[in-house]
Amino acid sequence: MRRLLVAGVVLVAGLALAEPQEGPGAEHAQGVDEKEVSVADYILHHVSDSNEYELEVPILDKYNKTYLLPQLFVPMPWGGRSCEPLAGAEAHGDHGVARPSLAQGCLDLSITKHTLFMWIAAGLLVLLMLTVPNRDKRQLVPRGTWANLFEAMILFVRDELAIKNIGTKYGAKYTPFLLTIFFFILFMNLLGLLPWSATATANLAVTLGLAVCVFLVTQFASIRAAGFKAYLAHLTGGVHWALWPIMIPVEILGLFTKPFALTVRLFANMLAGHIVIFFLLGLIFILKNAALAFMSVPFAMGIYLLELFVAFVQAYVFTMLSALFIGMGVAVAHHHEEHGHEAHGHGH
Amino acid sequence: MAEEGKDGERDGLSPTARGMRQAQPLVDAVWRFIGGAVVGVVLGYLLDRWLGTGPWLLLALSVLGIGVGFYAFVVSLSKLGRKK
Numbered sequence: 001m002r003r004l005l006v007a008g009v010v011l012v013a014g015l016a017l018a019e020p021q022e023g024p025g026a027e028h029a030q031g032v033d034e035k036e037v038s039v040a041d042y043i044l045h046h047v048s049d050s051n052e053y054e055l056e057v058p059i060l061d062k063y064n065k066t067y068l069l070p071q072l073f074v075p076m077p078w079g080g081r082s083c084e085p086l087a088g089a090e091a092h093g094d095h096g097v098a099r100p101s102l103a104q105g106c107l108d109l110s111i112t113k114h115t116l117f118m119w120i121a122a123g124l125l126v127l128l129m130l131t132v133p134n135r136d137k138r139q140l141v142p143r144g145t146w147a148n149l150f151e152a153m154i155l156f157v158r159d160e161l162a163i164k165n166i167g168t169k170y171g172a173k174y175t176p177f178l179l180t181i182f183f184f185i186l187f188m189n190l191l192g193l194l195p196w197s198a199t200a201t202a203n204l205a206v207t208l209g210l211a212v213c214v215f216l217v218t219q220f221a222s223i224r225a226a227g228f229k230a231y232l233a234h235l236t237g238g239v240h241w242a243l244w245p246i247m248i249p250v251e252i253l254g255l256f257t258k259p260f261a262l263t264v265r266l267f268a269n270m271l272a273g274h275i276v277i278f279f280l281l282g283l284i285f286i287l288k289n290a291a292l293a294f295m296s297v298p299f300a301m302g303i304y305l306l307e308l309f310v311a312f313v314q315a316y317v318f319t320m321l322s323a324l325f326i327g328m329g330v331a332v333a334h335h336h337e338e339h340g341h342e343a344h345g346h347g348h
Numbered sequence: 349m350a351e352e353g354k355d356g357e358r359d360g361l362s363p364t365a366r367g368m369r370q371a372q373p374l375v376d377a378v379w380r381f382i383g384g385a386v387v388g389v390v391l392g393y394l395l396d397r398w399l400g401t402g403p404w405l406l407l408a409l410s411v412l413g414i415g416v417g418f419y420a421f422v423v424s425l426s427k428l429g430r431k432k
Contacts, residue, residue, distance in 0.1 A: 167359035237380055238427065239420050246416045249391070250383035254376070324365060331369040 039282040047274050049114045049203050051099075055196060069116060073100060074107040118200040121187035129183070157182050157319060165323035170221065170330050174323070177217055181210065182319040189270060189311035193304070201314070202270040204263065211259035214322045219255070222329035234332060258325050262318060269314050273307040377424035381417045388413015 051071060057063040073083035083106040086099065100106035132146045142151045157179050163171035185201060192199025200206045223231045237247040280300040284292045361369070392409030396402065 163360050164362035165365040167361055169359060171360070237420050237424070239416070239423055243416050243419070246384060246387055246391075246413055247380070247420060249387045250380055250417070250420075253383055253387065254379045257379075324368060327361070327365055328369060328372055332372065 039279075039286050043275060043278040043282060046278065047199075047202060047271060049112045049198075049205075051110050051112055053113050053116065069111040069113065071110040072108075074109055076102065076105045076107055078105050113198040114200045114203045114206060117191050117198045118188060118206060121184060121191050121200065124187055124191075125180075125183050153182075154179060161316075161320050161323045165320065166221075166327040166330060170225065170326075174217070174221065174326055178319050178323055181214070181322060182315050185210065185266070185318055186311065186315035189315060190308075192270065192274070193307055193311065199270050199274060201266055202274060204267050207263045207267040210266070210318070211262040214262060214325065215255070215259040217322075218258070218325045218329040221326045222332060225330045226332070258321075262321060266314055266318055269310060273303065273310055277303050277307070373424065373428055377421050377428070380424060381421035384417020384420060385410070385414045388416070 051069055053067045053069055055065045055067065071085040073085065075083040083100060099108060102108070128150070132150050133142070142148050158172065158175045161182075162175040162178050165171075166174055188200040188206070191197050192202065219231075222234075226234070235248060235251045236244055237251050239247050277300050280296045280303065283296045284290065388409045388411070389406065391413070392406035395405045395409070399405065
């Protein structure tokens with residue numbers, strides 16, 4: 001086996017050494033540039049969202065199929081443009097034809113491949129959570145591999161994330177939300193690692209949506225713990241009312257920094273990993289050298305395994321930070337409750 | 349702060365979460381300092397563009413923003429000092 005492997009490496013290495021001899025140098029360099037651009041385009045096309053789902057069959061190119069996902073344009077009152085579904089080449093966003101934008105009066109609610117995989121993740125989540133836990137109330141101890149596996153993960157989220165970051169008083173109340181976020185992100189991340197799929201979390205809109213949910217829950221937690229009056233008082237920064245026109249925008253801006261960090265972290269992590277894998281494989285085509293496969297495929301495999309780890313880590317980090325922010329929201333209120341009278345007096 | 353520590357232990361918080369909670373008022377104070385300047389400059393710039401009043405509102409609101417930010421910073425810190 002080892003001999004075969006060595007023979008294979010020598011053979012391909014020989015090919016690799018022979019290949020750069022073809023053609024004059026200048027032309028070759030130009031070719032590299034063109035190829036590089038097309039590989040980059042290919043990669044960007046594959047990681048970005050689109051209205052079509054491509055089913056690619058390795059080696060057998062003739063079986064490749066592109067499915068156009070359902071389109072839905074909602075006309076807006078300010079638009080003069082007709083919001084008809086696009087057909088043929090127009091429907092493929094990357095053929096130089098711009099899709100009607102919101103400013104032009106068309107709200108684009110078309111199903112994209114990221115939407116599709118987000119729904120699949122949501123469906124799987126509902127299916128698993130309905131079937132895996134032991135629904136028999138008389139027997140509380142879970143039975144079987146799946147039930148035990150999920151119990152371990154659920155207990156981890158409750159005991160290590162919710163209670164340790166929010167506290168025993170409120171922790172359990174926010175556990176269902178944190179569990180939903182954790183498993184939803186985990187499923188989207190893991191789905192993205194399967195062949196023929198897309199990573200919904202590598203889309204800024206998806207991560208922003210998740211962060212908005214966390215933001216709303218954080219504000220809700222803050223209001224519920226302190227009361228609406230104390231929450232509003234905190235937004236004034238504790239300064240004289242004449243300074244509020246400057247202070248209130250400052251405090252409101254401050255509220256958005258945390259969800260912004262959540263949004264970008266998850267998005268960048270998931271996108272970067274996929275681009276790295278694609279580029280490692282793309283090196284073979286950029287440098288037109290089959291021998292590079294011996295280097296880039298194992299490297300891509302390594303990054304893939306790292307991505308598998310990152311899928312869990314990012315779900316964990318997002319959930320942990322959400323819990324931390326909710327906890328801090330509760331604590332700000334708590335803080336205000338204890339010492340708030342003093343600040344109040346100063347503010348008014 | 350010592351009270352909060354005791355509270356925290358009873359609440360089952362992790363050291364990180366407790367640390368973040370204790371640091372939060374300080375982070376808020378610093379944010380008020382920076383944010384005051386940022387909001388002043390941006391507001392002044394936008395109002396200047398809207399009203400066409402040259403650089404004057406930008407200058408005035410920048411100075412005001414920095415001043416308010418600094419004032420809020422000092423007020424927040426002095427409150428923290430009093431709580432101790």
